[in-house]
Amino acid sequence: MAKDTINVGLVGFGTVGSGLASIMLDPSSELDKKLGFSMKLAKIVDKDITTDRGVKIPDGILTNDLSEVLDDPAIDIVVELVGGTGFAGDLIMRAINAGKHVVSANKALLAHKGGEIFAAASARGVEVGFEASVAGGIPIIKVMKEGLVANRILSVYGIINGTANYILSRMTTECAPFGDVLADAQKLGYAEADPTFDIEGIDAAHKLTILGSLAFGIPLAFDKVYTEGITKITPVDIAFASEFGYRIKLLGIAKSDGSEVELRVHPTMIPEGQMLAKVDGVFNALYVDGDAVGATMYYGRGAGSRPTGSAVLADIVDIARNIRGGAVGRVPAFGRPIDEPLPVKDMQRVKSSYYFRFSVQDRPGVLSKIAGILGNNSISIESVIQKGRKEGGSVPLVILTHEAVEENVTRALAEINALESVDPGAVMIRVEGAEG
């Protein structure tokens, strides 16, 4: 018999938890009407049950006793919004073992321990929803699992870290150096006190890990994602990119040619006319290219209290509908079995176009030497900008290449960095010209 009311227990009453509560407790919500049955935020568990989060919570809901969620058989769905990979992981495993469905926004946890979690959930016959783990409020996971189910996914790529995008956007509009913008972003609350996960691309790699499994059915492979952050991006390179008609964005890129998968996060130059190039500030956007549908794009807020709460609640509703309809497990967690044996391509074998900036002695013959080394390594030049005239000093030499293989680029750069007339430390940024 169908349950009258689906009860939700929330663990973690921080930013996203408050957003979720504000939506679920909104008296003008249309949710019961949409559902045709009742769904209740029955418990909220947090260590801190005194701080005002700006959400009016009915009496008896807020508690610091986790057992009120985990041990109460009336709780159907446990929402984990604690974050981190320690306590959150234990909590989720305990909830699964107690036969409860789970919703989580925890990309780090899923990227690292998803295999174990989804196996346990499958064995116990419960669902784990994770829409909020990638791209905040954009319902990209439902789109990939269900909306584009007819497609073999060829690639999915885009801007999946709002903090990095905010910093790059401000560096671009203000011609400001990375450190200054980061410090200001921290002051404004757009970057955390320890910004490592965001600026080193690790958070994006967590999300790309999940996208890779959704797209290609490969097991979660965080340790195979090539990850490079934005800390070395300078206003000089942003300005040169602009001269070539490009913007620099931190992209997560997952591609498959049917026999191998590419999974990589790195700063990327993209044509300024492309829609991704217009995605500024804390917004996220993802292109998904399917064999039937072609190129599609999804854009919205990648973080924030209520946008992420919107995604969490979509998962809760999906699971609640399955509980009510007796259809738990209706769609597999990743829309398909996660058993494809496609290997992840080594970064050195990836093909890309490239932007190089060398600091060279301003004397005849340097360009010729560099061009020679590039040519010997099968790298052909698309265009060159040589700036300035400083008697005896160093001037920038900027080169855009046609498509080349990364290992050839690595070798060529080592040779060029060793030239006497070139300062060591050449800048290299990958270029993607994908349509849009």
Next chain:
Amino acid sequence: MAKDTINVGLVGFGTVGSGLASIMLDPSSELDKKLGFSMKLAKIVDKDITTDRGVKIPDGILTNDLSEVLDDPAIDIVVELVGGTGFAGDLIMRAINAGKHVVSANKALLAHKGGEIFAAASARGVEVGFEASVAGGIPIIKVMKEGLVANRILSVYGIINGTANYILSRMTTECAPFGDVLADAQKLGYAEADPTFDIEGIDAAHKLTILGSLAFGIPLAFDKVYTEGITKITPVDIAFASEFGYRIKLLGIAKSDGSEVELRVHPTMIPEGQMLAKVDGVFNALYVDGDAVGATMYYGRGAGSRPTGSAVLADIVDIARNIRGGAVGRVPAFGRPIDEPLPVKDMQRVKSSYYFRFSVQDRPGVLSKIAGILGNNSISIESVIQKGRKEGGSVPLVILTHEAVEENVTRALAEINALESVDPGAVMIRVEGAEG
């Protein structure tokens, strides 16, 4: 007991039908793997069973006998891709009455007769999927029904007719008049021999009708959609729009303030920095603004054989999963009951900013007279361009206004058109500055 195989009967083997068949019959399809059960394209019905559509069809599937689909109890889902509102409507009602689920891409039919169709389906306990009816391959209907279920939708608007967008895009890049581009579009197959539905905004109004019900829960209200096409747009106005930093697009706009709904299709000037302004050619894009998630955008191919087939197949899979899981009716057809009593606002009461182009006698005092009439009608001017100097002739006077009420604009334009120093037939184009 769960059925072993879900059988699909397709009626209509045209462009979209061939696309659907090409996807379902693709031997490299991952569909069975994703589903975990078998789904079969059991029959294809068309009057013409001899023309080669470029899809290899197994023997025994193609027939011109509709009863092989409607009267065969083994057929679970009937896909209507015939088009039109006559035969297609009868077919769908017969399928529903035979207890079969239905998938259709037929926006005209749903906009006009959806009320009847969904009521019959609900009474008979079958589902009607219509993802492919709006924005082709973009899974916008699933997004609105499920992905954004946590949100009260505030507005949904965008480019939902690829033919009109193709024509406007080419008029913009080529400075070419409407008639020339239309003729060429017809030659190239981007516009139909009778292009009325596309260029007069009727097709967009069909789609907006469906979006309005999805967004606000109001009954399908095609006859209440204000509809204006692109036939009066000229290269002159496109050029002036560009001087103001705008592009002209045919938009479908649905908005609610909680007490009334706006439903309107008309050429619209939007800021060129907005992402919608970058959507060119046959692509579609929709903004959906939700109270929790904020602004989100969805972009992709709005038509075409395989993109639309992708959307049709997503519906088929959804229904097949519900049949298998015993969860038919798991999500209401529009994600909610369609019973909201919100009235549709009369166009004369809608607020917008406006672009006017007057053809005026080049003599002193004309601008003052026009500005006076606008002021008397509570319309304030944002900027003015006055071009050319033709002794005794007419010159263009272009005005951009702040937000005003449409009925005041109607009255002011009537007064201005009656001025002796102004040629009749002032141009008016609405301006939307929504963020993006």
